[in-house]
């Protein structure tokens with residue numbers, strides 16, 4: 001795992017940097033944070049310190065109790081210069097959010113605070129994620145600064161388009177989402193590339209259908225019944241299968257992640273839409289990885305328009321069952337197809353429950369999460385699963401526990417199991 005130095009400059013988006021740090025540490029990276037003095041007005045150092053387990057610095061003249069060492073690293077015996085030691089220990093320097101002012105300073109080599117001094121001294125890859133008001137971002141001065149930075153070899157993680165912090169404003173300038181920032185860091189660190197480079201082209205010629213995310217069932221035109229699935233496991237599976245040479249279609253329900261490169265994406269909202277998309281894609285696929293969390297019930301008669309609270313003293317929702325998409329597809333399975341389901345189960349008999357579902361739905365394997373564990377599961381970047389196959393306790397191919405690892409690593413283990421199953425079929 002890598003050492004990421006995060007520079008936080010002043011802007012409301014600084015709060016998103018907290019989530020990025022959380023994701024990066026969960027993924028096993030060691031993180032140190034430097035803040036500009038202005039950023040401290042938006043998010044306090046204590047929050048970053050709690051998440052990284054390391055001191056946060058904001059001035060070149062501040063003593064660093066860790067002497068420039070990252071968590072897990074032994075501090076040097078001497079008292080180093082913080083800005084030089086921090087960057088020389090870092091594998092990557094990400095500045096997120098990068099304000100218009102910080103961008104301008106970095107483009108012109110100014111070093112008037114710890115963050116800008118670090119940037120000037122950095123020999124590791126530097127990534128910069130701008131976040132600001134759309135007019136400031138589109139201003140020719142900012143655009144010229146971005147061009148200069150690109151020419152200097154800085155990678156820019158483009159801001160998103162959408163609602164901005166200032167009331168009523170919409171446009172370009174939203175800080176890229178934390179997941180995207182982490183993915184950009186990992187790609188720059190070569191981790192993504194090394195997975196790709198190491199991937200055998202063992203799924204070449206195969207069509208893989210992956211479902212991801214969680215469906216939303218409308219109550220009225222603004223409200224819905226949803227679930228906590230982030231879609232990260234499915235996206236990791238799609239990426240891993242594509243890296244192994246498969247032709248991948250990803251049916252994604254309400255996922256706020258960018259589609260992996262080279263993967264064909266179909267976006268859906270409800271269980272019925274997901275069912276429709278899967279029915280269209282299923283016949284031609286060789287492998288189905290059904291990781292979406294599909295609603296089991298849907299409001300029987302969703303209201304057209306918005307339900308007003310003044311209209312009624314109490315509101316009762318009548319729900320009716322949705323189709324079991326996976327079971328429906330499995331009932332039409334043809335020879336040569338490999339079908340994998342995913343189940344969130346609770347507690348000690350999770351695997352036993354999974355065995356029952358596996359047989360009932362006519363699957364080749366079921367990937368089981370124990371949702372009684374708080375440290376794994378929905379909205380984190382790591383996972384721990386048990387792969388239960390129809391071969392039961394067969395030691396070579398039966399039940400396999402995949403210890404806690406990044407979702408990408410868990411995806412690799414699942415695809416290994418798929419390939420073993422196909423080799424035996």
Ligand code: CTP
Pocket residue numbers: 271290291292293294295296322323324325326327340341342343344357
């Ligand atoms: N699934 C599906 N359609 C549904 C519900 C679930 O295709 N309406 C799929 C999921 O994508 C997953 C698998 O079935 O791959 C197992 O889902 P799970 O909800 O655990 O199974 P259920 O049979 O719905 O059992 P439970 O009563 O525990 O919810």
